[in-house]
Amino acid sequence: MLINTARGKVINEDELIKAVKIKKIKGAILDVIAEEPPHNLNLPVLQTKGIIVTPHISYLSFESINELKKRATENAIAMYKGEFPNDIVNFN
Known part of the structure; x- marks a missing residue:
């Protein structure tokens, strides 16, 4: 499988x-x-x-939604402080 x-x-x-x-x-x-x-x-x-x-939804759970919210908040706070966010995708 x-x-x-x-x-x-x-x-x-x-x-x-x-x-x-x-x-x-x-x-x-x-x-x-x-x-x-x-x-x-x-x-x-x-x-x-x-x-x-399946329709590309394997991530969908209460845990994953909460994790996404948490990481988005942490990244926004880091950027507000002038720091690099933890989950930066492209440094350019």
Whole structure:
């Protein structure tokens, strides 16, 4: 069983579909796919038996929402003080 909650393009979907169809792996649960949002609901990854695709919500929990609020507040306070925020993505 393969589970991907990271990034859709981490996985070669064509190879995953082949592996599931020949039973090399039992199945897959994907919270992300290469094409997001999917503009075509007939994508092979969405139609393959043994592959479950969820709508990019694996982070969603009370704990994750509280953590996001806490970190956003901490980062805002750091910036207000003229400090670098803990979760800075791009220094440029």
